[in-house]
Amino acid sequence: MTEILRADNLRKSYDGFLAVDGVSFSVRQGELKALIGPNGAGKSTCFNMLTGQLKPSGGEVHLEGTRITGRPPREIWRMGVGRTFQITGTYRSMSVIENVQMALISHHRRIFTFGPRAWKLYRDQALEFLRTVSLEDQADRPCSVLAYGDLKRLELAIALCHRPRLLLMDEPTAGMAPAARIELMQLVADIVREQGLSVLFTEHDMDVVFAHAHHIMVLNRGALIADGSADEVRRDPRVQEVYLGGGTLFKEAGDA
Template identity: 55%
Template structure:
């Protein structure tokens, strides 16, 4: 059985079929990219998997348990982590306090952040920060960090609930090329070390081709192609959707 099974997932806004009968699986230890041109239905699909958007129909099962119509908080407690296109950290708190907040939320003790509970979870927070290379900056305010480092802190927060599946919404948005590659190399390492799965949306094709184990290409709400980098790069329908007939992906293209 796959870790995540998505079957006939659809979202309709009136007469508009934003997502129409989407099917895919994710295995443990897999980094799966969900790509497509603007308006393809990527974000809608992504948000239905995470519970931020209710599906019109279809099924999303994590280890056989149905997630559709489940609240995002309950989905998180089942082992689904999340990072956002715009990093969701508290700028006024320190790096370690941000991760402590995520741990306290996971343990349902968010009300006691300023009690002894915050001390109790400091070691766990530091351990997570060590995994993303941010433990030496643990006591710096997030407001002082470079953007690439903020995204690392957010990644540590996303790992606080020990996710089996991590959802990453355009994780490298706004980052320089080196920062993009550093973050995705780190993510790839964590996927292997933790044997978790990652589903991510992304516009930077250099990142997708370099780090995704497999790709799903959406267009007009439907999956038009699935496979590895070479399969997708040479797929005639993908070329047509992105660039028009006859053009191909560039291996080192930074943006689509």
């Protein structure tokens, strides 16, 4: 598979404290990859360096072979890296479809020229993206009345509007009920399979991670301590120690 993203020896320090310490990994086309670790492990710091919100203290990031280290977030977004955040950021006063239309207007560089008829622009395209996340029946509802799980779906639709090659999802199921978490990540997995999108996500719900991730990376104290399949990570003694002091991180299928 084609390598979409490569991070080489990424480091980030604050007054001598290494928040991220020499992290290297790759994400391939059509891969759904999880980045997990306890609070303070450096997951969000890694994400922020990949998308340009933070400048690395050292190391490099490449997108399909092009160096993007230190470029501004909007430029990296234009190059094909999307992102969703732990806390949703939709326009609550607008309707569901208007939120998606605004994302499409931005993608088509018409944000300062759309005029008073913006509500007519890209409506059909917006409906297609809402159909992808099963929200087309709520297109004209105001965002302020949506259930939280539906807001997460809407945020995903917005992130897909500029057709990214890589999507970074920071705690995509945070604050959701257990059943809704599984449904959302199954939706993401379906999009990965059908569109060949690459996804890197952070997550604290281990059921979500082990049920859907193709590969899993584990950070602890800023360092990468594991990178492999679900089974390899599940059995790694360093991962077991970090999460449960040597206990079983995740039961095998069929275990009591």
